[in-house]
Amino acid sequence: MRFIAPVRTVHAGPNRKYFGSSRGITWYNFISDQYSGFHGVVVPGTLRDSIFVLEGLLEQQTGLNPTEIMTDTAGSSDLIFGLFWLLGYQFSPRLADAGASVFWRVDKDADYGVLNDLARNTANTRKIEQHWDDMMRMAGSLTLGKIRASVAIRSLLSSDRPSGLTQAIIEAGKINKTLYLLNYIDDEDYRRRILTQLNRGESRHAVARAICHGQKGEIRKRYQDGQEEQLGALGLVTNAVVLWNTIYIQAALDHLRNEGETINEEDEVRLSPLRHAHINMLGHYTFTLAEQITKGQLRPLKQAEETDEWPL
Incomplete structure (x- = not known):
């Protein structure tokens, strides 16, 4: 989610597409497959999503144990695929250009049948072998929280000439991304599951926008x-x-079943706890007046010690 930050702050960045002539921030937030949010990262401006995608897994402090992250194309890169594989997580981006993706093979002389013409590029497994110990140290540091994922990724990408460790992780990522692509292209249900989760995120953002209406x-x-x-x-x-919605949706379903109604499973699975038109986001205002006010009198003045806490 993008937010304009109209105050003077170093923790905001420009992007005319999202913030116009102002500066702003991005709230990179994570939601579970049960619609609950479990982590969020505040990013100045609109830095690349892939820098922060791992932090949702490594830094979240809920009772959840997520093992897979689904993102849009902007969060995808060979390096991210490599880091996810190294840490034992599944990275599942929705790839807008899957047909243009590069497929990699491990053995340049192997016969992959119908995939021979598709996978013409060979991953450098020798590079992975040479830097395997460093890759393990990087995985241990990330898992133990010795270094933040965003800091590690920025460090790996800081030079125009990638280090041997960076190259090794990228080579591992090429292999892992190829395996993912084969599954992604072949399994329609998998692609639909990824799209469904991304749609949950967009719907949750709509609720958050409705809630965050104050001060524009x-x-x-x-x-x-x-x-x-x-x-x-x-x-x-x-x-x-x-x-709140989940509790009352379940109560409504129980009531209908007790009344003898048949609830179709196809309809039930499409219910969403993110509907919010019935929720009053503005509060309630009362116009009940004290008796002295109805008689044209003023309210009692505040005492001096009370006014000390008034906002300026």
Whole structure:
């Protein structure tokens, strides 16, 4: 999600497409297949998604144990495929240009049958062997939290001439991406499952937008901690909406079944706890007046010690 940050802050960046003439931030957030949000990263501007995609798995602090991340094409690269494989996770991006993707083989002389013409490029497995120990150290550092994933990825990509370790992870990623592509192209249900999860994310963003309506939906905190707190609170309230809807959807289903109604399974699986038209996002206002006000009198004035806490 993108938010304009109209205040002067170093933790925001320009992007005319999303922020116009202002600066802004991106809230890179993660949701489970049960619609709940379990982690979020506040990013200045619109840095590449792939830099932060691993942090949803490595830094989340919920009771969930996610093993697979689904993203759009922007979060994809050979390096990310390699790091996911190295850490034992499944990376499942929706590839907009799957037909133009490069397929890699391990053995240049092997006969892959109908795939021979498709996989003409050979991955450098020798590079992986040479840097295997360094790859294991990198995986251990990420798993133990000795280094943040975004910092590690930026470091690996910091030079125009990639290090041997970077090249080795990329070579591993080429192999892993090829295996993923074969499955992605062959399995229609798999592609549909990825698209369904991405649609859940877009629908959750729509709920968050409806909730975050105050001050034009802009983030006005100057420092990163404040931005994270504000967007963390937004995630919490969005989760509360998901929980509320889930409880009442189940109550409605139980009531209908008790009344003898038949609930089709195809209809039930399409129910979403992200509907929010029935939720009052603006609050309620009361116009009940105290008796002295109805008689034209003023409200009691605040005492001096009370006004000290008034906002300026």
